[in-house]
Amino acid sequence: MYGLHISPRNIPVSWCLSVKSDRFISYLVLDVYSFSPCILSQNDMETRHVSMETQSRNGHTPSLAQRGFDRSSDSGGSSSDSDGLSDEEEDDDDGDQDPGAAASTPLAAFLSFKQEADRRTGSQGSLEHGGKVPESPLVVVMSHLLSFLEQYAHLQQLQQQAERYRSQLEQRRTRHRRQVRALRASYRQRLRDKNSVIGSLEEAMVQQATPRGGDAGEYGPEPGFQAGLHRLVESLCGLQGERSRMCGELHSLHCQLEQSEQERHARGQACQQQIEELKKCIEEREEELSRLRAESGVTDSEKRVVCLTAENESLKQSLTVTQGLLQQLSVLPAQSSSMLLKENETLRSRVQQLESSLHQRGEQLSRLERHSEQSEWQRCEELRRREERLRELQLELDKERGKEPTVKYVTRTMEVESPATQRQLAEARERNELLSDKLSTQSETCRQLEKRLRLSDVETAGLQQKIAAYEVEIEKLRRELLKEIGHLEERKEEAVRAAAECSEQQLQSLRQQFMGLQKRLAALPPTLRSVKTDYASLRSQVRNFSDFYGAAVAEAKKQLSVVISEMSEANKDLLEKYRKEVALRRKYHEQLLELKGNIRVLCRVKPVLREDQQGDGQAVVVTTDPDNESAIIVLQKGKSRTFELDKVFQPQATQEEVFQEIEPLVTSCIDGYHVCIFAYGQTGSGKTYTMEGTVENPGINQRALKHLFSEMEDKKDMWTYSVNVSSVEIYNEVLRDLLSKDGEKLDIKMNPDGTGQLHVPGLRVIEVKNFKHIKKILAMAKRNRITFGTQMNHNSSRSHALLTITVLGTDLISGAKTCGKLNLVDLAGSERVWKSGAEGERLKEAQNINRSLLALGDVIQALRGRQTHVPFRNSRLTYLLQDSLGKGNKTAMVVQISALERNVGETMCSLKFAQRVCKVELGPATQKIDRTALCEQCS
Numbered sequence: 001m002y003g004l005h006i007s008p009r010n011i012p013v014s015w016c017l018s019v020k021s022d023r024f025i026s027y028l029v030l031d032v033y034s035f036s037p038c039i040l041s042q043n044d045m046e047t048r049h050v051s052m053e054t055q056s057r058n059g060h061t062p063s064l065a066q067r068g069f070d071r072s073s074d075s076g077g078s079s080s081d082s083d084g085l086s087d088e089e090e091d092d093d094d095g096d097q098d099p100g101a102a103a104s105t106p107l108a109a110f111l112s113f114k115q116e117a118d119r120r121t122g123s124q125g126s127l128e129h130g131g132k133v134p135e136s137p138l139v140v141v142m143s144h145l146l147s148f149l150e151q152y153a154h155l156q157q158l159q160q161q162a163e164r165y166r167s168q169l170e171q172r173r174t175r176h177r178r179q180v181r182a183l184r185a186s187y188r189q190r191l192r193d194k195n196s197v198i199g200s201l202e203e204a205m206v207q208q209a210t211p212r213g214g215d216a217g218e219y220g221p222e223p224g225f226q227a228g229l230h231r232l233v234e235s236l237c238g239l240q241g242e243r244s245r246m247c248g249e250l251h252s253l254h255c256q257l258e259q260s261e262q263e264r265h266a267r268g269q270a271c272q273q274q275i276e277e278l279k280k281c282i283e284e285r286e287e288e289l290s291r292l293r294a295e296s297g298v299t300d301s302e303k304r305v306v307c308l309t310a311e312n313e314s315l316k317q318s319l320t321v322t323q324g325l326l327q328q329l330s331v332l333p334a335q336s337s338s339m340l341l342k343e344n345e346t347l348r349s350r351v352q353q354l355e356s357s358l359h360q361r362g363e364q365l366s367r368l369e370r371h372s373e374q375s376e377w378q379r380c381e382e383l384r385r386r387e388e389r390l391r392e393l394q395l396e397l398d399k400e401r402g403k404e405p406t407v408k409y410v411t412r413t414m415e416v417e418s419p420a421t422q423r424q425l426a427e428a429r430e431r432n433e434l435l436s437d438k439l440s441t442q443s444e445t446c447r448q449l450e451k452r453l454r455l456s457d458v459e460t461a462g463l464q465q466k467i468a469a470y471e472v473e474i475e476k477l478r479r480e481l482l483k484e485i486g487h488l489e490e491r492k493e494e495a496v497r498a499a500a501e502c503s504e505q506q507l508q509s510l511r512q513q514f515m516g517l518q519k520r521l522a523a524l525p526p527t528l529r530s531v532k533t534d535y536a537s538l539r540s541q542v543r544n545f546s547d548f549y550g551a552a553v554a555e556a557k558k559q560l561s562v563v564i565s566e567m568s569e570a571n572k573d574l575l576e577k578y579r580k581e582v583a584l585r586r587k588y589h590e591q592l593l594e595l596k597g598n599i600r601v602l603c604r605v606k607p608v609l610r611e612d613q614q615g616d617g618q619a620v621v622v623t624t625d626p627d628n629e630s631a632i633i634v635l636q637k638g639k640s641r642t643f644e645l646d647k648v649f650q651p652q653a654t655q656e657e658v659f660q661e662i663e664p665l666v667t668s669c670i671d672g673y674h675v676c677i678f679a680y681g682q683t684g685s686g687k688t689y690t691m692e693g694t695v696e697n698p699g700i701n702q703r704a705l706k707h708l709f710s711e712m713e714d715k716k717d718m719w720t721y722s723v724n725v726s727s728v729e730i731y732n733e734v735l736r737d738l739l740s741k742d743g744e745k746l747d748i749k750m751n752p753d754g755t756g757q758l759h760v761p762g763l764r765v766i767e768v769k770n771f772k773h774i775k776k777i778l779a780m781a782k783r784n785r786i787t788f789g790t791q792m793n794h795n796s797s798r799s800h801a802l803l804t805i806t807v808l809g810t811d812l813i814s815g816a817k818t819c820g821k822l823n824l825v826d827l828a829g830s831e832r833v834w835k836s837g838a839e840g841e842r843l844k845e846a847q848n849i850n851r852s853l854l855a856l857g858d859v860i861q862a863l864r865g866r867q868t869h870v871p872f873r874n875s876r877l878t879y880l881l882q883d884s885l886g887k888g889n890k891t892a893m894v895v896q897i898s899a900l901e902r903n904v905g906e907t908m909c910s911l912k913f914a915q916r917v918c919k920v921e922l923g924p925a926t927q928k929i930d931r932t933a934l935c936e937q938c939s
């Protein structure tokens, strides 16, 4: 176990932090005066305790750091008094400044002690546990604190070094001052000597220049002149000696300078070495810090989190196992299983809660880690700034060194130019003062840094407290979790126990069931025997039943055949009756038609359309009588005239209503009659609309064919039919096939078989199978018909169109054959040439149309007058309709009229024509039926 306590017990002037383990106790002692840390083992502390007690009894309280720094402070003290020392003494003093002195600081002692402790811990741990002993977070914090202190000690060392350099600088300055003083004195001396020499020389020169009297002057030098010369020679010799002495001095100064240069160089190297060491130390610290962070500290918390997660996982697994167990025990009573499920749910939610709280704690830890990282980073920053400062100091020092040659130069030139030397001296002083100022500011900076360090210490302490609090909390949580796990384990065991009990009960009940089944199995053989006898008797019964069943079926068949024969007889009677009924219906139908007249004339009034409401004569002059379906009244020039026809359709009459009226005629075609239905009227009165109609609202043609096919379908049990279709147009008295693409000109000829029937060679006749087919044929015929736009009709049919449908029927029972023919004719519009404005080709068309219509009128007239000769051959139209318009045929004419005043003339003409037709009697219609053989005339 590790523990931390602050013990002011035996050290009244220092704070003591002790790291206590099972094996050893280490003390970190912080001197309150010098703020210098040192590490002591237990023995050291014992010794120290004794010595301090002794010293405290003597009334003296020494500082540990003071002791540790005795040497450096001593050297500082000696340097402060070095002003009065000689050069030799100063050199000795400099030589005492050992760059490796830092190794003897308390911090170095601590480091060596710590390494020793680490080594011992490692060896002991490996011996005891055979592995690594995990470091407590407290130890990690301690080591962080110590690394702080270590760096602080480095800073102090740097300060001391700076102090040393300052004192050295001061010494050099004093030495230079002394040298300058000596030089000045020697210079003055030499000046005096020179002045005296100059004075003696001047005297000599004056003496030589003075004219001498007597012979003595002419014969040899005077004794004064010789003495001056002698003095001159002497002074020259003195000057030479002086010069050589000065050279010697200069040489010695050179030597001194070189020596000092070398010293400086050595010191610079030492400084550099120290800086390198410091850097290495910092790197080591950083590595150690990262290692610690990886192994302990933050990782420790992470390990705990991992540990808790693993525990959580194991809990989850146990929960899964419990769930599996619960599923296996699903046979347990519903109540207990639901209870277990509930418990399971609560346990799961509890585990989730714990997981979430763990997650929160993990987050808190990570926040703390971030915070500590931040403070670490700040510390590193601080360290870096200090390094930079140190570098600056180094640079300044180097600069100072670089200034030496200037001083040398000054020394050299001092001999000749004294004022210049003085000026440089003054400048050097100023620089010195500036340097002093800088030094003072640096000292100030150092003090500030100290302050900051103290603040960071306080912060570290706060962080340490926080870490401790978090650890306590984590420990609490861990205990809670363990408690919860224990609780869960108990519950799980209880559930397992309950499940085991329940399964035991189940086993018991199963055993009982098994015993019961065994008993029942023992009682089964006699039952099986009785069942076997029953089965044998049943088999024999079944065999007898099949014989009985065969006889019964044969009897039933006989009875059925008798009944069927009776039924078929009855059916024959019914069929006969039905045939009679059909014949009767046909007879009545024919009688009805005969009563109505053989040519039926219907009138359809065209409604007034939007396009008709243009121009003059828009008044409606045609009216119908609602009480009389046969009457139509036309108002012309103030006079009204009533026409009586078979049927008059109102303008609003539909296509279906019109067809209903002629439907009996179409039906008679199936029965072998020749029927002709044609539309007559002025151009644009609605003939094509009535016959062909539109796509949405088809006219008589399409509806008649549809009706034919529907009738044939109804009679298919008794009759088979084949339907052939052909279509021609008569344009300008020329016959053209509307179902042929080449549009070849056709001719009407007598059938060479001698029956007197007409026949058109080359006409395309198409057999139609169903109604869809006929639609296509009608569309083709419509496309091929010639139409042009006229003043009366934008899409006027300029030809007579004839659609011929031949229906050949065969009675399936009697073999009788019928041949009916239905001619559906859309006549070209009658028009007044002057009114339609036709000319050229249109005029020719109109003339032909009118001519053929006139021929039709003539035929009608002849038929009406029962003339022996009917002029059918006067036109192609009448010639072609000969077998449908003649006697024994059924004909219906739809007269189309316009109700407008402007067409009243044509309306009158049409109605007059219709009335004439109305009076035509064709005689009773004859059925074209061959009861013995094929209908030759129709084939």
Ligand SMILES: Nc1ncnc2c1ncn2[C@@H]1O[C@H](COP(=O)(O)OP(=O)(O)OP(=O)(O)O)[C@@H](O)[C@H]1O
Binding pocket: 605, 606, 607, 609, 651, 681, 682, 683, 684, 685, 686, 687, 688, 689, 690, 793, 795, 796, 797, 798, 827, 828, 829, 830, 896
């Ligand atoms: N009962 C009606 N209801 C609605 N529109 C009609 C009716 N009768 C005729 N029309 C319309 O009147 C116009 C002329 O009719 P249609 O072409 O049938 O006359 P037409 O007598 O055949 O003329 P043409 O002899 O010149 O061929 C057509 O657009 C047609 O749709």
